[in-house]
Amino acid sequence: MLATPSVAAPTTPVVTVATTGSPYDEMSADDLRVAMFRILADPDTSAALRAAAGAALDDNTPEALRHFLEVGQYEVGQ
Template identity: 60%
Template structure:
């Protein structure tokens, strides 16, 4: 279903509710920019948790590599047990700071 189809369905629902006396009848915009898929509402935890899940998968893939050093293996294990911010930091910077 396209965005236009959804907008039309919402307008139909609003008109039906207005006709039944359930709303003021004042036309309102059915979609605001905050409801688009690519935008995130302030305080929304879903993207943070999804990113943390992606980071943990990346860490487990690193852990599964047989060619990594023991120091890196230990550091990855510690990062997996950390907070989402710690996992992100390790992937961006920490893995390059480990001495082999």
């Protein structure tokens, strides 16, 4: 009986990255407006953030609202 080491082919680990996008991607225009009004209702929301939110609401497109919620509110800050 010969003793030989068991050799298995090396395996490369598989890394899966979730690319689910933003939680705002699947929201309807009404849901996006609700999210905007929640920001406006917060007493700690700054005047600059209120102005930026108002501009997005004035544009009145889902794309403008989504952009504000995903990016704009963080650019302006609280």
